[in-house]
Amino acid sequence: MATTRTTLNKAAPDAYKTTILLSEQADAAALDAGVAPLTLELVRIRVSQLNGCAFCLRTHTRDALTKGETTDRLAVLSAWRETGYFSPAERAALAIAEEITHIGAPAHGADDNISDISAVSAQQAATLRWVAVVINALNRIAISSHYPVKP
Template identity: 40%
Template structure:
């Protein structure tokens, strides 16, 4: 079987990727100002990346979640968050918002989701999490379109030094 060659978007148009990375830094500043802690920031990005099928971004954000002190048990509960008792109401609202953003093409952010999430999160938290979700969805599409490989854990830095170093977020 021959190895498929795809254009690596982040390397082939470096200025565009750097602009996306700068955008994500701005989003990070908005999140910090809104009090979005690293645990929540990483969990919503893992969940969105799982739903989008972006194995590369799942790897990056699992690494960051672990570095932020999130346990393997909590990360493993993400796909079943509705039935799991390990998440707060705030986290559950954030996962619901993440799902609305991933499937935004179906019905936007539905009124019931907007109202439920808005009843739990402050306006600043809602705005910050929405921008995090816009950003991770963009990164998911770059990685999925390029079929970015998920290297062994110890080789992550060689695949995309910006992502591995956390420079994008």
């Protein structure tokens, strides 16, 4: 027998609103630090790929396409290290996304000493970490709430 889950946004709406506000603040800080809007979408998509969040993948893929992202780059995003599609700053953002998402596991080496990270300023790296922290939280909200993803 399947159980019906109360979605977290409805069960604790103030907590959800605070998470959305945190997302907006992280985005604003990243944009103020000079991170490109499309880079923020790449971070959200990459984190959502790693977490398996279909709801967020669909949402942020659509957002990225609206902002001018190409289907070629989206097609290879999960293998970004193997391509020449992404700029040094985007590669830094993607390394940070993976670092935060796999924070407890030995990563591909995302830390302040690798070349991927050196392509962004310390302030940009910090704000990108905030963006990654928030999308990880939102992925967990969507996945644990079983947000519907219908064609």
